[in-house]
Amino acid sequence: MFEIFDGISLGLGVATLPINLAFALVGCLLGTLIGVLPGLGPTATIAILLPITYGLPPETGLIALAGIYYGAQYGGSTTSILLRLPGESSSVVTALDGYEMTRKGRGGSALAIAALGSFFAGTVATIFIAVSAPILAIVVLKFGAPEYFMLMAVGLFASILLARGSVLRALIMIMVGLLIGMVGMDVNSGQYRYTAGFYELMEGAPFVPLVIGFFGIADILLSLERAVKSGEAVPQVGKISRLWPSREEMRYAAPASARGTVLGMLLGLLPGGGALLSSFVAYAAERKISKRGHLFGTGLPEAVAAPESANNAGAQTSFMPLLTLGLPSNAIMALMTGAMLMQGIVPGPQIMTNQPALFWGLIASMWIGNLMLLVINLPMVGVWVQVLKVKYQYLFPTIFVVSAIGVYGVNFTTFDLYLMVLAGFLGYLFAKWRCEPAPLILAVVLGPMMEEYFRRALLVGRGDFSIFINRPISLTLLIILVVMVVATAAPSINKFRNEAFVE
Amino acid sequence: MADGYTDLDISSGETVRDSTHIPLGVFSILLGSITGYIAWSYDIGRVTDMGAGYFPFVISIMLVLLGIAVLMRGGDDLPAAESRVSAVSAGERKLQLLRTLRVLGSALGGLVVFALILKPAGMVVSVIALVGIVSFAHPGPKFWPTLVLAFGLAAFSAVVFVILLKVQIGIWPGVF
């Protein structure tokens, strides 16, 4: 136990060095900016700015890069909430209720809840990491293909719950999403599917253009259409009342934030999981647990708190596989590996013992970074809210410009822009046909993963289905899934039986 | 309930059945058929040894079935509040269609033009073009404010994206 205290004090010592504080701040500011700008993400920016870290001491470089990463999580929720335009893919879910809160005039409150929730999650996650770093390594390794599949299945089923309105149409959205997710190379067979000869699709349909198109562009098209039809300008979003959450809102948001944090922490550990998955699952879980579940989507504070906490917790814990096992859990971690290697540090299980200053310094700086972000973002709420006062006539071209450049800035191919236009058009059609984009986006993410893990589980188990039942975690998740299905279907079954008896 | 889903009420005050299930159903059936057809050409395999085509094929079939189900339900699947929309006369409908086309054309068209000219024309020109075209998607576009906005955004983008964030886009034409 005492080594942990030693470690923490060492870490705080490192993290509070003026140069590290300065670079943490730079990283956070930069990250926030990137997060706010739709499309452009931390991956591209970190890749470009990496060489700047060569001349810096290793801890400083990593602290700066890390700041960019979780700074982006904070920033991404801003446009999600105010404009229904997710700045980061992990902020997609925040847009669902966050935007609705803005329309009710509670946008400032939503932003504050997002910031507070993220800070809370960041703090807890950092403590969690500090305390249990070695144990985490073992937990991560227990997750194999069957466990991942079960997890995805639970998540996908949860997405059906995300639907308001017609379940039938939500299912169609899921199917379309799954098909979009199929585009690209199939890992298990090496076969390229649905690429129609486009090189750009060979790695899969790029996620960012889809998200911006389906959510942001489609929404703008609808608003514009309404305006043109009625001949009036798009009305200002409802007056912003108070900027700070009310006591009642906090009462709902706080426990949701706690639950989201726990989920995010755990899911962030899993490679391939991370912030995006955490936010979706947290939203769905919160909806299931909450007594006001049926009101989700109308602008409930807890529906913002849960995913925001989850995605920040997930972002923090996604550092873990890298720091404990030397395995990067996503592209950004892989870039961090590169940064370390350039400094002559080899990431691996030894890093905690060989480079304690780096390890603990990074962890301590994560918390400081979160604090900085809270301090930066809370006052900014007042500023951001002014954005809403801009006349829509000038706001929407701005959104178009920033989104277009942001999307282009990810892969530097105009193909992505055309895809965004197509997604925007389809999103518009789907909205007209009374379907919602959320289940579609989730399916795009989860679908291919589910398929990959299912087939791999069977491959490893050599065709034997019992692999799903023989392993404890997989079995547990399977039971959860069955319970969820039954719990959701039960009311309908009852209704059916009642109606049958009436006849 | 999220906005954008209810049609505009410029009408007689009567309500009719919402008919959006028709295009949705047709779309689903068509899409499912196409993807299913393509999936068939990939190796399908069995459940225990799935090929590349198994999953897409199953999904495609389900999509077609769902499309049929939506058509058959005839709009009943929607919650009560959404299943009625305002009736609109034929003339109104034509006008609405034209207005929709105006919005879609300018907004999406502007983005397409942006994508087409970005590389050769550079950021400044492309942004100005984008703002200019897209401004027609809103009622009552005004020349001078739009122009100022266009130049302002072009300058902003050049500074923030290219200089600050080092995104690789040429600012001026031909510089690539």
Place this chain on the structure above:
Amino acid sequence: MTRLTRRSVLQAGGAAVAASFLPGRSLAEDAFPTGDITVIVPYNAGGMSDNLSRIIGERLVAMTGKNVLNEYKPGAGGALGANYYLGTKPDGHTILQSTNSFYSIIPIVTKVDYDPKTDFVPLCLLGIAPMVIAANPSTGAKSLAELIKAVKEDGKQISYGSSGKGTVGHLCGEWLAAKTGIEMLHVPYKGATEALQACLADEVQIFFGPESVESIRAGSLNGIGILGDAKSVAMPELQTTAEFGIEGWAPRSWHTVSILATVPEEIRQKWSEMLDTILAEPEVIEKIKLLGLYPDRLSLEEVRKMTEEDYTEFSEMLRQFG
């Protein structure tokens, strides 16, 4: 402060202008490169190729004073990036970070726009990736012989993970299985990291590649051998397959920097010189070793020979396995 008269300023200015006409200046004008350098990395950011390119890139910036920018075009095992590179201007300012796989493996497996024998020219060899054979301790095997015994006599079912169908990792497994007469099930993953993680978790038992070195050092995996006939510099205690008794060519992976064949000869020469200088620096050698590769100072001729050898052997293998 000395009086800055207009005259003194003009004199200084004139002197400077005159100086720019001196012979020393004209030599500098011949200097290549004249603009920023772009490196096309046909793999994901953060991967082995990316890290290698950054090591070289850092030194290039110091040497030329120009910016070096990485462009990522991952896909199709490297073919996507290579195809893309074919369409760039042959002015010598764009180079390709390459591995032997898209000279020797990919063209056989996928349809590509480029001819691996004529369109690209390797400029230098960066390093060879030792295909270390790592086994999960659950196999109970600490050497190649023990592994074979575990499969043949104890009837253990072994599978190995790779970064995808048709990658070097996959082919290593097929090769080893064929040469030793044991059966190993191939399980493809989306990258070397995932495959390594799966091996650590005992989802698969074997992993081929240099990425496992750290885990072997930490004791989480057993190092049971290395493919080929060269001992690993990092882990000299590993038995090579040649020592074990398997003669001849073994699948291998190595990294180079390539350039379009259409780039003028003098520019290619300049590149070779610059890269050779960089690769001779001890710091660079250290960093390459840290990545797990070992830098081998082979001449371009030998590199060409290796490429052709690989192409023939891999074609043969792939033909046999379909």
